[in-house]
Amino acid sequence: MFRPLLTLTGGLIAALAVTAAQAKPLSPEDLSVAEVLRDRALESSDAYSIVESLTVEVGPRPAGSEGDRRAVAWAQQKMKALGFDRVYTEQIEVPRWNRGHAHARVVAPFPQPLVVTSLGYSVGTPQGGITAEIVEFADVEALIKAPARKVKGKIAFINKRMERARTGEGYGPAVGGRSKGMRAAAEKGAAALMIRSVGTDSDRFAHTGMMSIDGVENPVPALALSAPDANLLEAMLKRGKPVEVQLDVHNQRLEDGPSFNVIGEITGREKPQEVMIIGAHLDSWDEGTGALDDGAGVAVVMEAARMIAELPQRPRRTLRVVLFGAEEIGLVGAKQYVDAHRSELDNIVAVSESDFGAGKIWRFDTRLPENKFDIADQMMQLLAPLGIERGNNKSSGGPDSSVFVAQGVPAFGLYQDGSDYFDYHHTPNDTLDKVDADTLKQNVAAWVVMSFLAVEMEGDLGRVPTEH
Amino acid sequence: MFRPLLTLTGGLIAALAVTAAQAKPLSPEDLSVAEVLRDRALESSDAYSIVESLTVEVGPRPAGSEGDRRAVAWAQQKMKALGFDRVYTEQIEVPRWNRGHAHARVVAPFPQPLVVTSLGYSVGTPQGGITAEIVEFADVEALIKAPARKVKGKIAFINKRMERARTGEGYGPAVGGRSKGMRAAAEKGAAALMIRSVGTDSDRFAHTGMMSIDGVENPVPALALSAPDANLLEAMLKRGKPVEVQLDVHNQRLEDGPSFNVIGEITGREKPQEVMIIGAHLDSWDEGTGALDDGAGVAVVMEAARMIAELPQRPRRTLRVVLFGAEEIGLVGAKQYVDAHRSELDNIVAVSESDFGAGKIWRFDTRLPENKFDIADQMMQLLAPLGIERGNNKSSGGPDSSVFVAQGVPAFGLYQDGSDYFDYHHTPNDTLDKVDADTLKQNVAAWVVMSFLAVEMEGDLGRVPTEH
Numbered sequence: 001m002f003r004p005l006l007t008l009t010g011g012l013i014a015a016l017a018v019t020a021a022q023a024k025p026l027s028p029e030d031l032s033v034a035e036v037l038r039d040r041a042l043e044s045s046d047a048y049s050i051v052e053s054l055t056v057e058v059g060p061r062p063a064g065s066e067g068d069r070r071a072v073a074w075a076q077q078k079m080k081a082l083g084f085d086r087v088y089t090e091q092i093e094v095p096r097w098n099r100g101h102a103h104a105r106v107v108a109p110f111p112q113p114l115v116v117t118s119l120g121y122s123v124g125t126p127q128g129g130i131t132a133e134i135v136e137f138a139d140v141e142a143l144i145k146a147p148a149r150k151v152k153g154k155i156a157f158i159n160k161r162m163e164r165a166r167t168g169e170g171y172g173p174a175v176g177g178r179s180k181g182m183r184a185a186a187e188k189g190a191a192a193l194m195i196r197s198v199g200t201d202s203d204r205f206a207h208t209g210m211m212s213i214d215g216v217e218n219p220v221p222a223l224a225l226s227a228p229d230a231n232l233l234e235a236m237l238k239r240g241k242p243v244e245v246q247l248d249v250h251n252q253r254l255e256d257g258p259s260f261n262v263i264g265e266i267t268g269r270e271k272p273q274e275v276m277i278i279g280a281h282l283d284s285w286d287e288g289t290g291a292l293d294d295g296a297g298v299a300v301v302m303e304a305a306r307m308i309a310e311l312p313q314r315p316r317r318t319l320r321v322v323l324f325g326a327e328e329i330g331l332v333g334a335k336q337y338v339d340a341h342r343s344e345l346d347n348i349v350a351v352s353e354s355d356f357g358a359g360k361i362w363r364f365d366t367r368l369p370e371n372k373f374d375i376a377d378q379m380m381q382l383l384a385p386l387g388i389e390r391g392n393n394k395s396s397g398g399p400d401s402s403v404f405v406a407q408g409v410p411a412f413g414l415y416q417d418g419s420d421y422f423d424y425h426h427t428p429n430d431t432l433d434k435v436d437a438d439t440l441k442q443n444v445a446a447w448v449v450m451s452f453l454a455v456e457m458e459g460d461l462g463r464v465p466t467e468h
Numbered sequence: 469m470f471r472p473l474l475t476l477t478g479g480l481i482a483a484l485a486v487t488a489a490q491a492k493p494l495s496p497e498d499l500s501v502a503e504v505l506r507d508r509a510l511e512s513s514d515a516y517s518i519v520e521s522l523t524v525e526v527g528p529r530p531a532g533s534e535g536d537r538r539a540v541a542w543a544q545q546k547m548k549a550l551g552f553d554r555v556y557t558e559q560i561e562v563p564r565w566n567r568g569h570a571h572a573r574v575v576a577p578f579p580q581p582l583v584v585t586s587l588g589y590s591v592g593t594p595q596g597g598i599t600a601e602i603v604e605f606a607d608v609e610a611l612i613k614a615p616a617r618k619v620k621g622k623i624a625f626i627n628k629r630m631e632r633a634r635t636g637e638g639y640g641p642a643v644g645g646r647s648k649g650m651r652a653a654a655e656k657g658a659a660a661l662m663i664r665s666v667g668t669d670s671d672r673f674a675h676t677g678m679m680s681i682d683g684v685e686n687p688v689p690a691l692a693l694s695a696p697d698a699n700l701l702e703a704m705l706k707r708g709k710p711v712e713v714q715l716d717v718h719n720q721r722l723e724d725g726p727s728f729n730v731i732g733e734i735t736g737r738e739k740p741q742e743v744m745i746i747g748a749h750l751d752s753w754d755e756g757t758g759a760l761d762d763g764a765g766v767a768v769v770m771e772a773a774r775m776i777a778e779l780p781q782r783p784r785r786t787l788r789v790v791l792f793g794a795e796e797i798g799l800v801g802a803k804q805y806v807d808a809h810r811s812e813l814d815n816i817v818a819v820s821e822s823d824f825g826a827g828k829i830w831r832f833d834t835r836l837p838e839n840k841f842d843i844a845d846q847m848m849q850l851l852a853p854l855g856i857e858r859g860n861n862k863s864s865g866g867p868d869s870s871v872f873v874a875q876g877v878p879a880f881g882l883y884q885d886g887s888d889y890f891d892y893h894h895t896p897n898d899t900l901d902k903v904d905a906d907t908l909k910q911n912v913a914a915w916v917v918m919s920f921l922a923v924e925m926e927g928d929l930g931r932v933p934t935e936h
Contacts, residue, residue, distance in 0.1 A: 052703065055700075056578060056700060056703040056704060056707075057578045058578070058580075059578065059579075059580030059581075059700075060580060060581070066579070067579075067580070070579075110524060110525045110526070110527065111527075111534070111535075111538075112526075112527030112528060112535070112757070113527075113528070115896060202901045202902075203671060203673075203897055204673070204756070204895075204896040204897040204899060205671075205672070227901070228757075228897075228899035228900065228901050231899075231900065231901060232523075232524060232527075232757070232899075232900075235520065235524040236524060239524075288672070289580070289696075289700070427672070428583060428672040429671050429672040429696075431672060431696035431699075431700075432696065432699065432700075433670045433695070433696050433699060434670075
């Protein structure tokens with residue numbers, strides 16, 4: 001399923017052997033190798049086959065589930081087949097939950113069914129379901145400010161729309177209803193929470209996702225409505241009569257159980273203890289096949305590492321691909337990774353994650369000490385021809401990477417076009433057909449440039465002061 | 469919710485009173501009135517409010533259901549509010565069916581769930597479901613040709629893709645799997661039928677729709693897969709191992725029961741017994757709110773008639789809006805209408821139906837005797853500025869209209885752009901947000917021109933020889 005081994009010309013092999021003492025952190029020879037890797041990636045990288053394999057042979061893989069277990073086995077097998085030097089897992093402990101059914105229907109004044117989905121780790125309704133009146137709020141802040149008497153016994157409906165943007169910046173202002181709404185509703189004695197899905201589509205898919213549940217004393221069922229269904233409730237409410245909705249929700253909270261971070265390494269030839277981590281997350285939500293979130297990311301970082309593994313010699317440092325477990329339910333795998341490896345964090349020269357779908361990369365962000373910008377400038381020489389512009393120095397490196405960044409680890413961020421990412425995010429519609437094979441090649445090209453240069457460079461990137 | 473009554477200038481009122489003896493069937497005065505109606509429609513018609521009302525206040529309305537009953541009440545009330553002279557219903561008898569759940573999952577070699585929906589009037593699985601191997605066919609013809617031993621005990625999977633086209637012409641070649649597949653599968657002893665949805669989207673929606681069930685001795689469960697799920701099965705089958713799927717389907721066939729054609733008339737001032745029928749269908753499938761299929765059509769013909777009802781005088785003939793019942797399950801309302809009114813068919817000067825979504829009208833087809841083309845030419849003078857071109861003389865007038873056309877009734881066809889119609893057709897995603905209010909104004913403008921001129925014209929349209 002994969003291309004023949006990448007081979008370099010004699011001249012470049014010779015160049016690799018030369019260690020020129022340069023003022024700049026990256027030698028012309030390093031840049032030449034990276035350029036060859038980049039152009040090969042555009043021609044012949046095949047990340048698409050990896051995400052195809054994951055979605056077809058594994059599919060949904062929520063943390064701690066059977067699918068997750070199969071994904072962990074798949075990832076180890078695939079990394080071995082791709083030629084990684086070391087492949088291993090590190091166990092983590094995850095809270096587990098099974099989605100049951102979620103049925104909702106308006107019973108008055110205009111009876112009709114609604115398309116909903118439970119938010120992650122929602123409780124169910126009591127046997128026989130509940131029926132209650134809807135009370136609408138513009139956003140989670142309005143719910144938090146509302147007096148309890150307005151909410152008590154009712155279904156709080158947060159009707160906040162998300163704006164579409166290439167950067168995905170509409171997500172932050174909209175996601176509060178999902179993350180904090182249930183807590184606020186429960187504290188005020190609501191019967192349940194319903195939110196307009198945090199998404200940019202106008203399709204009949206509800207978007208699931210995690211919410212804050214720790215310490216909520218009397219949690220209530222929490223559901224997302226598809227955008228057309230939120231429109232429907234809104235239109236009914238505008239007609240001025242009380243709107244009553246019946247909910248019948250069944251979910252199951254399970255005992256905590258094991259999952260795994262799956263790790264594959266290309267071992268460094270000179271400084272094997274110094275490591276660049278490139279990551280993605282292996283878990284997905286349960287309703288789609290996790291093609292965009294985050295099968296594409298898994299594929300891009302694995303394929304970039306595979307190309308580096310095929311060079312005639314190992315890079316100076318170790319390239320470590322970490323496929324994090326349980327990202328969707330709160331960066332669980334990344335947090336446990338950092339906890340378990342706290343004493344070794346100084347050896348992680350940089351971290352970066354691909355977890356924003358399968359769109360074209362258009363911007364290169366960093367989080368570097370100010371005296372290390374020259375390496376980013378050199379990387380940009382090879383990234384710019386891919387249509388990538390230089391961004392800012394505030395990158396989190398991606399969701400899981402942010403846990404490392406909080407400890408001062410430098411980060412790189414290859415920012416994808418996320419214009420349509422939130423059309424599919426956390427829905428059943430996150431499937432392989434949304435992934436474009438050619439765009440993935442551009443992604444691999446950028447990742448292989450960045451990864452190779454970070455593991456091959458002279459010197460290191462220091463630490464970045466953390467904000468407190 | 470509606471605009472102020474349309475009023476005409478004094479000059480046009482005077483013009484209306486003149487009966488000029490013309491060689492052409494439509495007088496300049498008629499054309500002037502139609503032009504005013506057209507331009508008012510573009511400015512101020514409000515079909516959108518009607519489809520909004522139907523989808524919000526009624527929603528899904530499958531034939532013979534509670535929703536259907538509410539839709540019939542809604543339609544009568546709405547027609548009265550819009551100023552129709554006569555509003556009445558005609559009872560029809562319809563087969564009834566309730567959709568239950570339809571769960572499908574691959575159990576081997578790669579366990580994961582599939583998104584499916586039952587085809588209309590499908591039987592369920594036995595208690596506990598069934599598990600069987602998939603056998604794939606390129607199209608229904610391949611299934612029909614296959615030896616029974618290849619199919620017996622297996623789930624026949626028809627994997628035929630539908631092509632996108634403005635005319636919707638991809639539907640015909642693809643729909644055979646849905647309409648004839650279950651019969652073929654049952655005759656060969658298959659355990660069940662699964663088809664790739666007859667649709668043009670790549671979203672995780674399965675498309676339901678009617679199939680031929682009469683006289684099938686041992687019907688088997690019949691399901692549609694969403695396009696991404698059909699891709700998934702296809703990809704698994706390509707890997708060469710047997711693919712086993714578990715189905716758990718529950719549906720309920722009910723006794724036949726009543727539904728209704730709902731009829732509203734603007735009574736003709738000179739020849740009230742001569743009638744132009746403009747139609748749409750009131751029923752919908754059960755999973756969406758029937759905004760495109762056929763709420764938009766209902767709204768367009770009702771709004772066109774409303775505008776004509778607001779003229780200072782009634783048109784020469786009667787304009788009859790017929791909202792047919794039970795179209796989706798086999799043109800049941802239209803067939804029973806024609807049966808009940810067989811002796812009056814000669815009084816129906818023409819028929820036309822709006823039932824192809826909410827896209828812009830781009831073509832004007834007819835089914836007229838050859839010596840009556842001049843009226844279509846005159847209509848085209850007013851339709852062309854709406855971006856409408858002259859089409860052919862083979863129009864069926866629309867699905868329900870075709871039953872009249874089969875009896876020699878002339879027909880008009882205002883053909884909508886159906887490029888995205890089959891993205892939503894018969895899915896839960898057929899909702900109001902897919903309807904554009906401005907495009908509906910263009911639709912009303914064309915319909916009011918055609919309808920007014922047909923009821924106001926000199927002479928009649930004769931009969932069209934039927935093909936036998």
